[in-house]
Amino acid sequence: MKFGIEFVPNMKYYELEYYVKLAEDSGFEYTWITDHYNNRNVYSMLTILALKTNSIKLGPGVTNPYHISPALTASAIATVNELSNGRAVLGIGAGDKVTFDRIGISWKKPLRRMREAVEIIRALHAGKPVNYDGEIFKFNGARMDFKAGNIPIYIGAQGPKMLQLAAELGDGVLINASHPKDFEAAKENIDAGLDKAGKSRDQFDTVAYASMSVDKDAEKAKNAAKIVVAFIVAGSPDVIFERHGISMDDVNKVREALNNAFTKGDWPGVSKAVTDEMIESFSISGSPDMVIERIRELSKSGVTQVVAGSPIGPDKKKSIKLIGKEIIPA
Numbered sequence: 001m002k003f004g005i006e007f008v009p010n011m012k013y014y015e016l017e018y019y020v021k022l023a024e025d026s027g028f029e030y031t032w033i034t035d036h037y038n039n040r041n042v043y044s045m046l047t048i049l050a051l052k053t054n055s056i057k058l059g060p061g062v063t064n065p066y067h068i069s070p071a072l073t074a075s076a077i078a079t080v081n082e083l084s085n086g087r088a089v090l091g092i093g094a095g096d097k098v099t100f101d102r103i104g105i106s107w108k109k110p111l112r113r114m115r116e117a118v119e120i121i122r123a124l125h126a127g128k129p130v131n132y133d134g135e136i137f138k139f140n141g142a143r144m145d146f147k148a149g150n151i152p153i154y155i156g157a158q159g160p161k162m163l164q165l166a167a168e169l170g171d172g173v174l175i176n177a178s179h180p181k182d183f184e185a186a187k188e189n190i191d192a193g194l195d196k197a198g199k200s201r202d203q204f205d206t207v208a209y210a211s212m213s214v215d216k217d218a219e220k221a222k223n224a225a226k227i228v229v230a231f232i233v234a235g236s237p238d239v240i241f242e243r244h245g246i247s248m249d250d251v252n253k254v255r256e257a258l259n260n261a262f263t264k265g266d267w268p269g270v271s272k273a274v275t276d277e278m279i280e281s282f283s284i285s286g287s288p289d290m291v292i293e294r295i296r297e298l299s300k301s302g303v304t305q306v307v308a309g310s311p312i313g314p315d316k317k318k319s320i321k322l323i324g325k326e327i328i329p330a
Ligand SMILES: C[C@H](OP(=O)(O)OC[C@@H](O)[C@@H](O)[C@@H](O)Cn1c2nc(=O)[nH]c(=O)c-2cc2ccc(O)cc21)C(=O)N[C@@H](CCC(=O)N[C@@H](CCC(=O)O)C(=O)O)C(=O)O
Pocket: 033, 034, 035, 036, 061, 062, 063, 064, 092, 093, 094, 095, 096, 097, 099, 107, 108, 109, 110, 111, 112, 113, 156, 157, 158, 159, 160, 161, 162, 163, 174, 175, 176, 209
């Protein structure tokens, strides 16, 4: 099993640098930096990380094919690859509607746009002049003037068609999920995409991009996961709740509690509304032994990389060290 770790660049560069170096020293192989317009620029932060680390692979987790051209994405990640001596990975997904609404981007044809963007980025990285007459992107002899190197492309995916696209075009898929049931459900679409491209499963990295919270005190860990789990619940489609046997009543209580938190600042109300089933279904939370057990179950469902996503634990620094000491070697 490979281990990755996610960071949101909502902190100063030197804090992010500290955590990523700690993760590298703790044995994590990948670090994925989220990309939303309202946080620090993902490539500026990846540049610092490329220069300050030695072995950890690094990339956006995930950027999108809307807010910059695929030509800029190809060039930016190739620059990170050069700065890091070949450690860059590109995580790209359809982007999310909430942030796009705020910056006036209409979220049209995400599947089509993802296909075209990934095909263009791969062609540019191959170093040939790119002529591409797509529905969305038209390229006429574009070419990069420096060697990109071999940069793996991972696609962020949840929906069935995007899962198929990820398996067909990608070197891996980043699935925002923490429970084996979600990977059982994704299997059929991943296999369909791999078959279409004539790829075998062992050439492909199936990543559980999970919400994780680990502490020696299991209850403390679970409590620390509640707010993140509430946001996951608020943003998940209904089919997921059926899959995990979570009542729509409980879901609506969480959505209402989040609303109250934003309007009246009642954050304790959010934690109260989040049930144990939700923590179990939408996060990997608890003591090291409990987390190890869940990772074993995920491995049986075909997961080959687990990403420790927010909150990582009640105390980020302590939890990163604990994962490095007790979970990665297990
Ligand atoms: C678009 C959506 O695809 P999805 O796989 O569910 O995408 C959801 C998320 O993966 C996507 O929003 C990601 O960008 C979210 N995301 C992040 N999004 C961000 O913006 N920033 C991040 O840092 C980020 C991190 C991240 C990490 C892991 C991960 O899995 C996702 C992450 C969907 O609806 N897919 C449908 C297909 C929809 C469809 O068919 N659309 C048609 C027609 C629709 C039209 O006419 O517009 C088309 O696109 O051509 C499906 O897969 O079945």
